[in-house]
Amino acid sequence: MSTANQSINDITIALAGNPNTGKSTVFNNFTRLKQHTGNWPGKTVANARGVFTHKGKKYTLVDLPGTYSLLANSVEEEVARDFIQYGNPDVTVVVADATCLERNLILVFQILEITNKVVICVNLIDEAKRKKINIDLKKLSDILGVPVVGTSARSGEGLEELKDTIEKVACNKINTNPLKITLNKIDHNATSIDGMDQIVSNIVKMAEDVSREVVSFEDKNYRQFDRNLDKVLTSRLFGIPIMLTLLGIVFWLTIQGANVPSELLAKGLFWIEEQLIVFFTWVHSPQWISDILVLGMFRTLAWVISVMLPPMAIFFPLFTLLEDLGYLPRIAFNLDHYFKKACAHGKQALTMCMGFGCNAAGVIACRIIDSPRKRLIAIITNNFVPCNGRFPILIALTTIFIVGGTGFLSPFIATLFILAAIVLGVLITFFISKILSKTILKGLPSSFTLELPPYRKPQVGKIILRSILDRTLYVLGRAIIVAAPAGLVIWIMANTNIRDASLLAHCAGFLNPFAQLLGLDGHIMMAFILGLPANEIVIPILIMSYMSKGSMLELSSLTEMKQLFIDNGWTWLTALCTILFSLNHWPCGTTLLTIRKETQSWKWTWVSFLVPTMTGIIICLIVAQSARFLGM
DSSP, X not given: OOGGGSOTTOXXXXXXXXXXXXXXXXXXXXHOOOOOOOSSSOOOOSOEEEEXXXXXXXXXXXXXXXXXXXXXXXXXXXXXXXXXXXXXXXXXXXXXXXXXXXXXXXXXXXXXXXXXOEEEEEEOHHHHHHTTEEEOHHHHHHHHTSOEEEOBTTTTBTHHHHHHHHHHHHTTSSOOXXXXXXOTTSOTTSOHHHHHHHHHHHHHHHHHHHHHHHEEESOTTTTHHHHHHHHHHTOTTTHHHHHHHHHHHHHHHHHHHHHHHHHHHHHHHHHHHHHHHHHHHHTTOOHHHHIIIIIIIIHHHHHHHHHHHXXXXXHHHXXXXXXXXXXXXHHHHHHHHHHHHTTOOTTHHHHHHHHHHOHHHHHHHGGGOOOHHHHHHHHHHGGGSOOTTTHHHHHHHIIIIIIOOOSTTHHHHHHHHHHHHHHHHHHHHHHHHXXXXXXXXXXXXXXXXXXXXXXXXXXXXXXXXXXXXXIIHHHHHHHHHHHHHHHHHHHHHHTOEETTEEHHHHHHHHHHHHHHHTTOXXXXXXXXXXXXXXXXXXXXXXXXXXXXXSOOOOOOSHHHHHHHHHHTTOOHHHHHHHHHHHHSSOOOHHHHHHHHHHHOOHHHHHHHHHHHHHHHHHHHHHHHHHHHHTTO
8 A cells, every 4th residue: 555545643663773772762752652662672572552743644653562573583673573574564664773773773773674665764863973973974974875863762853763764755745765784795605594694794894884974973981880880780709799789779778768658648647547447427327338439449558658658769869870880781681691590581680670670560471571481480480589568668677677677777687677578578589480490491501692771861850750750650540549448448347246256257267277387377478369460568458467356556656556466466477487488479460461461371370370479378387387396
């Protein structure tokens, strides 16, 4: 179908490019959608689609997975190649990194072999100028035979010109004559593998030649700072300690910064509760309706908001800051050696990092792993990294039981303990990955190639806005949706009596013998079970279940929470086993549904449920029984 015969709704634009070139930022700017962007490879692992309008025409923009070539050595390359070749896009926009144009031209040449309707978007022009790299865009356009537009997607520079150029190419207002790969020096009698090697070598040589023609450097050592920094951050001696230090700083700032806002939020929300009680009394509402809505549902919501919102509002911007700086690929590089020993994939480190925010997102991120076997290992073990929903449990119990003080060193000690818990989760990930690779997912270790992108100056304002809107409020909203029904269920169970005891007490009593073996009690185990929809509601459910009528106390400080737990038989061992079980138990409902969708298998969904659960049971059993045997 020719463009002339198409309706204005039929113009489809493919957005291709290497990972980490700002391709998803261009997509977001054009479509105003919220495809997550960041400074590490593998963000776009499926086709993200959006729509934008320009000069009265409606365009569908397809953000293809970031890929270095179209030779189909990975799922990303296959998806990108097939859409460009068989999806019949009207225009293919190739986003290239101005700071390393030569490498990006390799993909450009391959796409020019498939389609003539190409526009080259040389992005990160501002970064190139800062590093004193000059690119002759007109000369590049003349050599390639297609339009070339320079942009800075983060600031919006050049994007309107890019839209104009896309419109002209789509409507045949610009005639393109793409440069083709030179094949005259290839030995056609060679084997197919040798022939492919010659083609690749030819493409690389062409990229070198074109880059030499159009790129000039005022500072020949412009990447020397990055190289020197990488020598430290990725060294065998300093890489891991620096990684732990940075992670520790993030957690320390989260713990230290969240205390006062959490208390203020709690006081404010419980003041609202008092007004709600006054209102229901004024309208002569039945007592049971008031109790359900206020003492059951509202108090649960109040606790979830006051405990979760401040830590998330601090943690997510800090973590996104490290992401935008380009540090996450360095974490993967540092951990690749250990994942190889566990017969797993080094990219699993990136999926673990995503798991800190949400394990469901970590499972989706496993798509960047090419090997189906290693992808399954990453999916099954992703839950050993604590998500943001489990941080309130770790922070609260560590602060009031493990540290047990309010002195100057308390936040540092709490940070060290939480950091130790996370390291334990990573070590368990290595151990379980090794077991899986030797049993139900047998295979050999392998290395992988990961681009270490240049360090970039983060846009702090956009980081704060994006992390709050896209991450903090999203996770908090999910928790609130689940918390209200959970409060209702707990209230009903606590106020439904069977033989002079509530249904809640019967359930807790039934679970208690098994829970005691693990250093827990029946109420704790029931809180984890009822918290299956979302880990964020475990603590609120636990507090409510300890109350005789199933309504939560007005706990405005961690000290009051500690007293409540102690009154119900808690010791430091109970707190430790609860922390360990929180680290190692079944994934939340959202993560399980995501695993089912990603694996298309109930078998692997059940395996993903049972592996962390059995791990948690075994660890808690060993710790609890060992402590009791030693009289601790």
